[in-house]
Amino acid sequence: MGEREYTKEEEELEIQSLGRIISAYLNYPDAAEKDVRRYERSFKRLPPAHKALLVHLPLKFQRIRWCINMNTSFIMNMLQAFEPPFEMSQDIEPDLVNNTNNTHEHSHSDISPIGERRNITISVSDSSNFPNEPESSCLDKEETHVECSSKSVTRRCVGLNCDDKSCNKGEKARSCDRKSHTSLFSVPLVDVDKVRCIIRNIVRDWAQEGQRERDECYKPILEELNRLFPNRTRPPSCLVPGAGLGRLALDISSLGFVSQGNEFSYYMMICSSFILNDAREACQWTIYPWIHSNCNSLSDDDQLRAVKFPDIHPASAGITEGFSMCGGDFVEVYNDESQEGSWDAVVTCFFLDTAHNIVEYIEIISKILKDGGVWINLGPLLYHFADSYGEDEMSIELSLEDVKKVAFNYGFELEVEKMIETTYTANTRSLMQTRYFAAFWTMKKKSGKQSSTD
Ligand SMILES: C[S@@+](CC[C@H](N)C(=O)[O-])C[C@H]1O[C@@H](n2cnc3c(N)ncnc32)[C@H](O)[C@@H]1O
Numbered sequence: 001m002g003e004r005e006y007t008k009e010e011e012e013l014e015i016q017s018l019g020r021i022i023s024a025y026l027n028y029p030d031a032a033e034k035d036v037r038r039y040e041r042s043f044k045r046l047p048p049a050h051k052a053l054l055v056h057l058p059l060k061f062q063r064i065r066w067c068i069n070m071n072t073s074f075i076m077n078m079l080q081a082f083e084p085p086f087e088m089s090q091d092i093e094p095d096l097v098n099n100t101n102n103t104h105e106h107s108h109s110d111i112s113p114i115g116e117r118r119n120i121t122i123s124v125s126d127s128s129n130f131p132n133e134p135e136s137s138c139l140d141k142e143e144t145h146v147e148c149s150s151k152s153v154t155r156r157c158v159g160l161n162c163d164d165k166s167c168n169k170g171e172k173a174r175s176c177d178r179k180s181h182t183s184l185f186s187v188p189l190v191d192v193d194k195v196r197c198i199i200r201n202i203v204r205d206w207a208q209e210g211q212r213e214r215d216e217c218y219k220p221i222l223e224e225l226n227r228l229f230p231n232r233t234r235p236p237s238c239l240v241p242g243a244g245l246g247r248l249a250l251d252i253s254s255l256g257f258v259s260q261g262n263e264f265s266y267y268m269m270i271c272s273s274f275i276l277n278d279a280r281e282a283c284q285w286t287i288y289p290w291i292h293s294n295c296n297s298l299s300d301d302d303q304l305r306a307v308k309f310p311d312i313h314p315a316s317a318g319i320t321e322g323f324s325m326c327g328g329d330f331v332e333v334y335n336d337e338s339q340e341g342s343w344d345a346v347v348t349c350f351f352l353d354t355a356h357n358i359v360e361y362i363e364i365i366s367k368i369l370k371d372g373g374v375w376i377n378l379g380p381l382l383y384h385f386a387d388s389y390g391e392d393e394m395s396i397e398l399s400l401e402d403v404k405k406v407a408f409n410y411g412f413e414l415e416v417e418k419m420i421e422t423t424y425t426a427n428t429r430s431l432m433q434t435r436y437f438a439a440f441w442t443m444k445k446k447s448g449k450q451s452s453t454d
Contacts, residue, residue, distance in 0.1 A: 011086060014086065015084075015086065017266070018084060018266050020187070020191065021191070021266045021267055021270070022079060022082075023187050023191070024187045024191035024192060024194060024195050024267075025075050025078075025079055025195055025267075025270075026075075026079070027186065027187045027191070027192055027195075028068075028071065028072060028075055028192065028195045028196075029068055029069070029071075029072040030186070031187075031189070031192040032064075032068040032071075032291075032292065033065070033068065035292065036061050036064055036065055036068070039057075039061055039064075039294070040058070040061055043057055043058065043061075056300075060300050060304075063300075063304055064291050064304065067288035067291045067304055068288075068291065070286060070287065070288060071199065071287050071288055071291075074285050074286075074287055075195070077274075078270060078271060078274040078278075079270070081273075081274050081277075081278050082270050082273070082274070085327070194267050195267070196292050197267075197425070198245075198267050198268065198271050199287055199289045200289055200425035200427075201244055201245050201268070201271075201425055202245065202271065202275075202287060202289065202307075202309055203289050203307055203309075203425065204244075204245075204247075204424070204425045205244060205245040205246065205247035205248075206245065206247060206275055206309040206310040206311060207307045207308065207309040207310075207311055208308070208311045209307055209428065210311075211311070212428065213422065213423055213424070213425075213426065214247065216420060216421070216422035216423075217248075217349055217350070217378055217420070217422055217438070218247070218248045218251055218349070220378065220420060220440060221248065221252075221347055221349060221376050221378060222251055222252065222255055224374075224376050224416065224442050225238065225252060225255060225257065225345060225347070225376065226255060228345070228374050228442070229256075229257070229344070229345070232255075232256035232257065235256055235257055235258045235320050235321075235322070236257055236258070236344035236345060237257065237258045237259075237260075237322075237342070237343050237344050237345070238252050238257040238258070238259050238260070238343065238344065238345040238346070238347060239259075239260050239262060239334070239343045239345070239346045239347070239368065240252065240259065240260065240261045240262065240346075240347045240348075240349070241262045241330040241334070241346070241348055241351055241361075241365075242262070242263065242264075242330065242348065242349070242350070242351030242354055243261025243262055243263045243268075243272070243325065244263065244268055244272070244350075245268060245271055245272045245275065246261050246263075246272035246275070246276055246325055248261075248347065248349055249261030249323070249325065250276065250314055250317060250319065250323065251317075252347065253317075253319040253320045253322075253323035254317045254318045254319055254320070255320075256320055257320060257344075257345070258320055258321070258322035258323070259319075259320065259322075259323050259324075260322075260323075260324050260325070260326055261324070261325045261326070262325075262326045262327075262328065262330055262333060262334070263325060263326075263327060264327065264328055264329045264330065266327075269325065269327050272325060273325065275309075275310055275314065276314045276315075276325070277315075279310050279313055279314055279315070280313070281313050282310060282311060282312055282313045283308040283309065283310070283311070284309075284310070285308070285309055285310075286306045286307065286308050286309075287306070287307055287309070288304060288305070288306060288307070289307055289427075290302070290303050290304075290305065290427050290429075290430075291303060291304060295432070296427075296430045296431035296432040297429075297430070297431070298429055298430075298431065302429045305429075330361070330364070331360060331361070331364060334364050334368050335360075335364050335367070339367070339368045340367055340368060341367075341368070341369070341370050341371070342368060342370070343368050343369050343370065343373060344369075344370055344373050344374070345369075345373060345374045345375070345376065346365050346368065346369060346373070346374075346375045346376075347375075347376045347377075348361075348365070348375070348376070348377045348378075348379065349377075349378050349379060350378070350379040350380070350424060350438075351379060352377060352379055352381070352403070353379060353380060353381050353382050353383045353384060354384045355383075355384075355396070356385055356393065356394040356395060356396070357394060357396045358383075358396055358398055358403060358406070359396060359398075359406050362403070362406050362407050362410055362412075363410055365410075366407075366410035366411055366412065366445055369445045370445070371445060371446070371447040371448060372444060372445065372446075372447060373444070373445045374415075374442055374443065374444050374445075375407075375412065375441075375442070375443045375444075375445070376440075376441070376442050377439065377440065377441050377443075378420060378438050378439070378440045379436075379438050379439065380436045380437070380438050380439070381397075381398070381399070381400060381403070381439070382436075383395055383396075383397045400439050403439075404441075407443055411445050411446045412443035412444065412445055412446070413443060413444050413445075413446055414441060414442075414443055415441075415442040415443060415444055416440070416441060416442040417439075417440070417441045417442075418440050418441075419437045419438065419439060419440065420437075420438045420440045421435055421436070421437055421438075422435070422436055422438055423435055423436065424436065
């Protein structure tokens with residue numbers, strides 16, 4: 001893939017954007033504690049007779065605090081393992097951090113992008129090459145562990161907001177005492193929400209509890225790939241744009257494809273990289289994903305239940321050589337000459353509706369597929385930029401009928417079409433469940449034709 005030098009300005013923006021995301025992760029415990037204090041204040045206001053009926057609640061609040069600590073512990077381990085793709089030695093502009101971007105809340109994820117042109121590739125190796133030592137650096141394990149394709153990386157403590165002065169800029173993040181991390185500045189609530197959203201995504205992709213959702217969403221895609229590419233002695237290539245935490249891309253790799261996940265959110269990339277590269281065994285970590293809402297719980301125990309992950313050890317999943325995660329905007333990274341006609345399959349799962357311009361996504365998918373290549377899609381059309389509340393965000397919102405029309409225009413033929421009822425990062429034990437009737441299709445790119453308007 002063609003790489004270019006980045007301007008100083010672009011790099012600074014990138015560093016600021018990453019700093020904001022790291023701050024959001026670091027603010028997780030403070031924001032969660034604020035919620036618990038709110039519960040306690042409300043409880044205190046109860047008349048004594050009502051309090052007497054609910055004497056167990058103060059203990060529940062303490063239990064929630066304990067769960068927050070456990071979640072924080074995972075987050076800090078993850079941040080300490082993270083190796084920024086560039087020198088992060090500059091301070092983060094508080095203004096930038098406090099300035100909420102214009103993203104809106106979205107029920108199936110809405111995450112700040114990695115700066116538009118960044119292109120980081122993380123290659124994941126099989127377990128035989130997997131290093132055991134906990135300390136790892138991009139530089140000493142290029143071939144076997146993590147490869148950062150853009151630049152050499154020095155792990156720094158930037159944005160990690162250490163109180164400890166010995167852990168100042170230029171020190172290794174890993175040397176920070178996690179207890180000394182406090183927030184340098186408060187982050188917008190929308191950012192804190194994104195961290196909670198990542199925790200739910202962990203369940204979808206990497207916990208036993210997410211198996212039903214994965215069976216609904218990923219299994220039909222895997223079955224279709226298996227059917228369409230019965231001979232994989234020479235592994236076909238498959239791209240997964242908007243790969244989230246990487247499970248589908250990994251399962252496709254394990255099926256015998258040279259699989260690449262593409263993802264533009266650092267929230268996602270930091271977490272997927274940690275799970276894919278740093279997990280030493282199945283069920284290594286425990287989180288408490290459902291503690292942040294008291295609504296629609298069947299019981300306190302349900303709300304406070306532990307979730308272990310990953311359900312499998314990624315490095316022992318039998319991945320096919322060449323598995324990688326590529327950071328960057330799908331449009332920026334793949335709308336490149338070097339990508340034309342290079343993929344046997346493109347898989348989009350809950351991704352199409354993240355587009356500002358869905359026609360552009362379809363055009364690029366068509367362009368990068370080989371003649372006869374297949375596009376498998378599953379997802380709703382809940383356009384992410386449809387309700388940008390006064391912001392002048394471009395958002396082309398097409399019906400399913402029009403999406404298919406556009407695809408036909410770019411040389412696709414429909415092979416399979418159905419609806420799949422499913423959820424997205426749902427709490428299976430909640431009194432409220434949002435269900436999608438997701439459009440599923442397999443389309444084949446006709447030979448020698450990209451667009452009738454060409
Ligand atoms: C709704 S999530 C789906 C994630 C995953 N496919 C799944 O099914 O769990 C959409 C993902 O696409 C990513 N995304 C959105 N726009 C993108 C873009 N232009 N390029 C790359 N990734 C993008 C988001 O960060 C998010 O992780």
